[in-house]
Amino acid sequence: MLILFCPHCGVEADETELAPGGEAHLRREGPGSADEAFEGYLFGRVNPKGVHFERWRHAYGCGKWFLAARDTATMRVWGTYPASEAGPPDPLRDAVTADRPGWAWRDLGGAA
Amino acid sequence: MADVRALGPLGMVTLRTDLAAAAGALRDGLGLDVPERLRIAGDTRRGAAWMAPDELLLFVAPGEGGAVAADLGRRLGEVPHLCADVSDLRVGFAVEGEGWREVLAKLSPADLHPDAFGSRAFRRTRLGQVAAAIWPEGDGAHVLVFRSFGDYTLRLLRQSAFDGAVGFF
Ligand SMILES: [Zn+2]
Numbered sequence: 001m002l003i004l005f006c007p008h009c010g011v012e013a014d015e016t017e018l019a020p021g022g023e024a025h026l027r028r029e030g031p032g033s034a035d036e037a038f039e040g041y042l043f044g045r046v047n048p049k050g051v052h053f054e055r056w057r058h059a060y061g062c063g064k065w066f067l068a069a070r071d072t073a074t075m076r077v078w079g080t081y082p083a084s085e086a087g088p089p090d091p092l093r094d095a096v097t098a099d100r101p102g103w104a105w106r107d108l109g110g111a112a
Numbered sequence: 113m114a115d116v117r118a119l120g121p122l123g124m125v126t127l128r129t130d131l132a133a134a135a136g137a138l139r140d141g142l143g144l145d146v147p148e149r150l151r152i153a154g155d156t157r158r159g160a161a162w163m164a165p166d167e168l169l170l171f172v173a174p175g176e177g178g179a180v181a182a183d184l185g186r187r188l189g190e191v192p193h194l195c196a197d198v199s200d201l202r203v204g205f206a207v208e209g210e211g212w213r214e215v216l217a218k219l220s221p222a223d224l225h226p227d228a229f230g231s232r233a234f235r236r237t238r239l240g241q242v243a244a245a246i247w248p249e250g251d252g253a254h255v256l257v258f259r260s261f262g263d264y265t266l267r268l269l270r271q272s273a274f275d276g277a278v279g280f281f
Contacts, residue, residue: 008165010149014221017238060238062164 002075007082009062021055024067025087025106049073051096051103055083069096113276114212114252116269118262119204122156123172125181126201129193131168137187142170142180152234152247156204156254161234161245169245169256174199203262207269208252213281215272216246216253225281240268 002015011017022045029041046052052072057065065083069092070076076099079092087108088096096103103109127134135146144160146168147153152161159171172180177197185195207215217224222237229235234247242261246253257265 011235012223014238016221060243061236062167064164 002070002077004056004066004068004077005080006058006061006064007066007080008058008064011058011061013058013061017058017060019057019059021057021065024053024055024083025108046106048105051100051105053088053105053108056080071100113273114207114209114215116205116207116215116266116273118266119156119206119254121174122199122202122204123174123177123180124197124199124202125170125172125177125184125195126163126198127168127170127184127193127195128166129188129191129195131166133191134168134188134193137184137191138168138170141184141187142172144170147232147234150234151232153232155249161247163236163245169198201259202256203259203265205255205257205266205269206250206252207255207273208250211273211277212252214277215269216255217280218272218275218278219268220244220246222246239265 003012004018006013026041029037050071050073052070054068054070055065056068057063066080067083067085068080069078069088078095081089081092131146138144138146138160142158145153147160147162149162152159154160154171156171161169163169170180177199181195181197185193188195213224219239220237222235223229229248231248234245236243236245238244239255242257242265244265245256255265255269
Protein backbone atom coordinates (compact mmCIF):
# COMPACT_ATOMS: atom_id res chain seq x y z
CA MET A 1 0.00 0.00 0.00
CA LEU A 2 1.35 3.33 -1.09
CA ILE A 3 0.21 6.74 0.14
CA LEU A 4 1.46 9.69 -1.90
CA PHE A 5 1.02 13.39 -1.16
CA CYS A 6 -0.50 15.19 -4.15
CA PRO A 7 1.45 18.46 -4.48
CA HIS A 8 -1.41 20.06 -6.41
CA CYS A 9 -4.32 19.63 -4.03
CA GLY A 10 -2.63 18.65 -0.78
CA VAL A 11 -4.39 15.31 -0.34
CA GLU A 12 -2.55 12.33 1.12
CA ALA A 13 -3.83 10.07 -1.64
CA ASP A 14 -4.18 6.33 -1.31
CA GLU A 15 -2.67 4.27 -4.12
CA THR A 16 -6.19 3.32 -5.26
CA GLU A 17 -6.98 7.00 -5.86
CA LEU A 18 -4.03 7.30 -8.23
CA ALA A 19 -3.26 6.14 -11.76
CA PRO A 20 0.34 5.06 -12.41
CA GLY A 21 2.09 6.80 -15.28
CA GLY A 22 5.36 4.92 -15.54
CA GLU A 23 8.84 6.31 -15.42
CA ALA A 24 9.43 10.02 -14.73
CA HIS A 25 11.57 12.52 -16.63
CA LEU A 26 11.50 10.79 -20.01
CA ARG A 27 12.92 13.03 -22.72
CA ARG A 28 11.01 12.94 -25.94
CA GLU A 29 13.00 11.98 -29.02
CA GLY A 30 11.28 13.44 -32.05
CA PRO A 31 11.20 12.62 -35.79
CA GLY A 32 14.72 13.93 -36.34
CA SER A 33 16.34 11.72 -33.71
CA ALA A 34 18.52 8.67 -34.30
CA ASP A 35 16.70 5.32 -34.48
CA GLU A 36 18.39 4.15 -31.29
CA ALA A 37 17.35 7.26 -29.36
CA PHE A 38 13.79 7.00 -30.62
CA GLU A 39 13.62 3.33 -29.66
CA GLY A 40 14.90 4.18 -26.19
CA TYR A 41 12.31 6.91 -25.79
CA LEU A 42 9.50 4.56 -26.79
CA PHE A 43 10.56 1.35 -25.10
CA GLY A 44 13.61 1.80 -22.88
CA ARG A 45 12.63 1.87 -19.21
CA VAL A 46 14.64 1.30 -16.08
CA ASN A 47 13.32 -1.13 -13.48
CA PRO A 48 15.53 -0.54 -10.47
CA LYS A 49 15.49 -2.23 -7.11
CA GLY A 50 15.83 0.82 -4.89
CA VAL A 51 15.58 4.51 -5.73
CA HIS A 52 13.09 5.21 -8.49
CA PHE A 53 11.29 8.23 -9.95
CA GLU A 54 7.76 7.76 -11.24
CA ARG A 55 4.81 9.62 -12.71
CA TRP A 56 1.44 9.42 -11.00
CA ARG A 57 -1.91 11.02 -11.74
CA HIS A 58 -4.37 11.97 -9.01
CA ALA A 59 -7.11 10.31 -11.08
CA TYR A 60 -9.77 10.09 -8.35
CA GLY A 61 -9.00 13.59 -7.09
CA CYS A 62 -7.82 16.80 -8.71
CA GLY A 63 -6.78 14.97 -11.90
CA LYS A 64 -3.27 16.45 -12.03
CA TRP A 65 0.03 14.73 -12.77
CA PHE A 66 2.88 14.65 -10.28
CA LEU A 67 6.18 12.85 -9.80
CA ALA A 68 7.32 10.74 -6.88
CA ALA A 69 10.65 9.52 -5.54
CA ARG A 70 10.44 6.18 -3.76
CA ASP A 71 12.32 2.99 -3.04
CA THR A 72 10.80 0.12 -5.01
CA ALA A 73 12.07 -2.45 -2.51
CA THR A 74 11.14 -0.85 0.82
CA MET A 75 8.26 1.38 -0.40
CA ARG A 76 9.94 4.29 1.39
CA VAL A 77 8.65 7.53 -0.18
CA TRP A 78 10.96 10.53 -0.11
CA GLY A 79 8.57 12.99 -1.63
CA THR A 80 6.47 14.18 -4.54
CA TYR A 81 6.61 17.23 -6.79
CA PRO A 82 4.59 18.67 -9.68
CA ALA A 83 5.09 17.08 -13.10
CA SER A 84 6.04 20.52 -14.43
CA GLU A 85 9.42 20.24 -12.67
CA ALA A 86 12.30 19.23 -14.96
CA GLY A 87 13.98 17.34 -12.11
CA PRO A 88 13.57 16.53 -8.44
CA PRO A 89 13.95 19.59 -6.17
CA ASP A 90 17.24 19.83 -4.26
CA PRO A 91 15.75 19.13 -0.80
CA LEU A 92 14.26 15.93 -2.18
CA ARG A 93 17.57 14.84 -3.71
CA ASP A 94 19.24 15.58 -0.38
CA ALA A 95 16.68 13.44 1.45
CA VAL A 96 17.37 10.53 -0.90
CA THR A 97 21.11 10.98 -0.52
CA ALA A 98 20.82 11.01 3.27
CA ASP A 99 19.08 7.62 3.16
CA ARG A 100 20.84 6.03 0.19
CA PRO A 101 24.35 7.54 -0.16
CA GLY A 102 25.77 6.99 -3.62
CA TRP A 103 22.35 6.36 -5.21
CA ALA A 104 22.09 6.65 -8.96
CA TRP A 105 19.09 6.72 -11.29
CA ARG A 106 19.43 7.46 -15.00
CA ASP A 107 21.65 10.55 -15.05
CA LEU A 108 20.61 11.61 -11.56
CA GLY A 109 22.56 10.72 -8.47
CA GLY A 110 23.61 11.77 -4.99
CA ALA A 111 26.64 13.98 -4.51
CA ALA A 112 29.87 12.00 -4.20
CA MET B 113 -28.09 3.56 10.46
CA ALA B 114 -27.94 6.50 8.09
CA ASP B 115 -30.55 7.11 5.42
CA VAL B 116 -29.52 7.39 1.76
CA ARG B 117 -31.59 9.29 -0.78
CA ALA B 118 -31.10 10.81 -4.21
CA LEU B 119 -30.99 14.59 -4.34
CA GLY B 120 -33.38 16.20 -6.78
CA PRO B 121 -32.17 18.09 -9.84
CA LEU B 122 -29.14 20.30 -9.20
CA GLY B 123 -27.90 23.32 -11.11
CA MET B 124 -24.19 22.98 -11.72
CA VAL B 125 -21.65 25.02 -13.66
CA THR B 126 -18.04 24.05 -14.22
CA LEU B 127 -15.49 26.84 -14.23
CA ARG B 128 -11.93 26.20 -15.35
CA THR B 129 -9.66 29.21 -15.25
CA ASP B 130 -7.03 31.00 -13.17
CA LEU B 131 -9.12 31.04 -9.98
CA ALA B 132 -7.46 34.15 -8.56
CA ALA B 133 -8.29 36.06 -11.74
CA ALA B 134 -11.91 34.92 -11.55
CA ALA B 135 -12.54 36.03 -7.97
CA GLY B 136 -14.09 39.35 -8.96
CA ALA B 137 -16.44 37.85 -11.54
CA LEU B 138 -17.53 35.17 -9.09
CA ARG B 139 -18.26 37.69 -6.35
CA ASP B 140 -20.10 40.13 -8.63
CA GLY B 141 -22.03 37.45 -10.51
CA LEU B 142 -22.94 35.01 -7.76
CA GLY B 143 -21.90 36.62 -4.49
CA LEU B 144 -19.49 33.75 -3.87
CA ASP B 145 -15.88 33.72 -2.75
CA VAL B 146 -13.32 31.41 -4.32
CA PRO B 147 -13.12 28.54 -1.82
CA GLU B 148 -9.81 27.53 -0.33
CA ARG B 149 -8.14 24.34 -1.48
CA LEU B 150 -10.26 21.24 -0.63
CA ARG B 151 -13.11 23.44 0.60
CA ILE B 152 -16.61 24.44 -0.42
CA ALA B 153 -17.98 27.96 -0.07
CA GLY B 154 -21.74 27.96 0.42
CA ASP B 155 -23.69 24.74 -0.18
CA THR B 156 -25.55 22.71 -2.78
CA ARG B 157 -28.19 25.42 -3.26
CA ARG B 158 -25.62 28.12 -3.96
CA GLY B 159 -21.96 27.38 -3.59
CA ALA B 160 -18.53 27.02 -5.10
CA ALA B 161 -16.58 23.79 -4.59
CA TRP B 162 -12.83 23.43 -5.13
CA MET B 163 -12.28 20.65 -7.67
CA ALA B 164 -8.67 21.30 -8.74
CA PRO B 165 -6.15 24.16 -8.73
CA ASP B 166 -7.78 25.49 -11.91
CA GLU B 167 -11.35 24.24 -11.50
CA LEU B 168 -14.45 25.06 -9.46
CA LEU B 169 -17.86 23.45 -9.50
CA LEU B 170 -20.58 26.04 -8.92
CA PHE B 171 -23.94 25.10 -7.46
CA VAL B 172 -26.87 27.25 -8.61
CA ALA B 173 -30.64 26.86 -8.68
CA PRO B 174 -31.90 23.97 -10.86
CA GLY B 175 -32.46 25.18 -14.42
CA GLU B 176 -30.25 28.24 -13.98
CA GLY B 177 -26.98 26.62 -15.06
CA GLY B 178 -27.09 27.86 -18.63
CA ALA B 179 -27.88 31.45 -17.72
CA VAL B 180 -25.25 31.54 -14.97
CA ALA B 181 -22.58 30.08 -17.26
CA ALA B 182 -23.34 32.68 -19.93
CA ASP B 183 -23.33 35.52 -17.42
CA LEU B 184 -20.10 34.38 -15.82
CA GLY B 185 -18.49 33.97 -19.24
CA ARG B 186 -19.35 37.59 -20.06
CA ARG B 187 -17.97 38.81 -16.76
CA LEU B 188 -14.72 36.89 -17.26
CA GLY B 189 -14.25 38.59 -20.64
CA GLU B 190 -10.62 38.38 -21.67
CA VAL B 191 -9.59 36.03 -18.85
CA PRO B 192 -9.00 32.63 -20.52
CA HIS B 193 -11.69 30.31 -19.20
CA LEU B 194 -14.05 27.42 -19.75
CA CYS B 195 -17.46 27.96 -18.23
CA ALA B 196 -20.27 25.55 -18.99
CA ASP B 197 -23.60 24.27 -17.70
CA VAL B 198 -22.93 20.72 -16.49
CA SER B 199 -26.16 20.23 -14.54
CA ASP B 200 -26.85 16.87 -16.23
CA LEU B 201 -23.28 15.55 -15.95
CA ARG B 202 -23.50 14.36 -12.36
CA VAL B 203 -26.10 13.20 -9.83
CA GLY B 204 -26.15 13.86 -6.12
CA PHE B 205 -27.05 11.82 -3.05
CA ALA B 206 -27.54 12.64 0.61
CA VAL B 207 -26.30 10.32 3.35
CA GLU B 208 -28.02 11.52 6.48
CA GLY B 209 -28.41 10.60 10.10
CA GLU B 210 -26.44 8.66 12.65
CA GLY B 211 -23.46 6.81 11.22
CA TRP B 212 -23.30 8.73 7.93
CA ARG B 213 -19.55 9.09 8.34
CA GLU B 214 -19.05 5.33 8.50
CA VAL B 215 -21.30 4.72 5.51
CA LEU B 216 -18.80 6.73 3.46
CA ALA B 217 -15.65 5.66 5.28
CA LYS B 218 -16.30 2.00 4.51
CA LEU B 219 -16.23 2.82 0.80
CA SER B 220 -13.41 5.34 0.57
CA PRO B 221 -9.69 5.48 1.41
CA ALA B 222 -10.07 9.17 2.36
CA ASP B 223 -9.58 10.24 5.97
CA LEU B 224 -13.13 11.04 7.09
CA HIS B 225 -12.36 11.70 10.75
CA PRO B 226 -14.11 14.89 11.91
CA ASP B 227 -10.71 16.59 12.27
CA ALA B 228 -9.92 15.98 8.59
CA PHE B 229 -13.41 16.00 7.10
CA GLY B 230 -15.36 18.65 8.94
CA SER B 231 -17.54 21.59 8.08
CA ARG B 232 -16.68 23.17 4.69
CA ALA B 233 -14.45 20.28 3.64
CA PHE B 234 -14.85 19.09 0.05
CA ARG B 235 -13.05 15.93 -0.98
CA ARG B 236 -12.81 14.17 -4.31
CA THR B 237 -12.07 10.51 -3.76
CA ARG B 238 -13.09 6.98 -4.61
CA LEU B 239 -16.31 5.32 -3.39
CA GLY B 240 -16.17 1.63 -4.15
CA GLN B 241 -15.19 1.54 -7.79
CA VAL B 242 -16.10 5.05 -8.89
CA ALA B 243 -14.85 8.61 -8.55
CA ALA B 244 -16.95 10.80 -6.27
CA ALA B 245 -16.97 14.14 -4.51
CA ILE B 246 -18.15 14.20 -0.90
CA TRP B 247 -18.71 16.99 1.57
CA PRO B 248 -20.54 17.43 4.88
CA GLU B 249 -23.87 19.16 4.47
CA GLY B 250 -27.04 19.25 6.56
CA ASP B 251 -27.42 16.28 8.87
CA GLY B 252 -24.78 14.23 7.06
CA ALA B 253 -22.94 14.45 3.76
CA HIS B 254 -23.68 14.95 0.11
CA VAL B 255 -22.17 12.78 -2.61
CA LEU B 256 -21.70 13.64 -6.27
CA VAL B 257 -20.85 11.14 -9.02
CA PHE B 258 -21.05 10.99 -12.80
CA ARG B 259 -24.64 10.27 -13.86
CA SER B 260 -23.76 6.91 -15.39
CA PHE B 261 -22.47 5.80 -11.96
CA GLY B 262 -25.69 6.89 -10.25
CA ASP B 263 -27.44 3.50 -9.93
CA TYR B 264 -24.26 1.83 -8.76
CA THR B 265 -23.53 4.54 -6.20
CA LEU B 266 -27.05 4.56 -4.76
CA ARG B 267 -26.96 0.78 -4.23
CA LEU B 268 -23.43 0.94 -2.88
CA LEU B 269 -24.35 3.59 -0.31
CA ARG B 270 -27.52 1.74 0.71
CA GLN B 271 -25.61 -1.51 1.15
CA SER B 272 -23.01 0.27 3.26
CA ALA B 273 -25.76 1.80 5.41
CA PHE B 274 -27.61 -1.54 5.65
CA ASP B 275 -24.46 -3.30 6.86
CA GLY B 276 -24.53 -1.09 9.95
CA ALA B 277 -22.01 0.66 12.12
CA VAL B 278 -18.55 -0.61 12.92
CA GLY B 279 -18.05 1.99 15.66
CA PHE B 280 -14.89 3.54 14.31
CA PHE B 281 -15.73 7.22 14.74
ZN1 LIG C 1 -4.49 16.13 -6.25
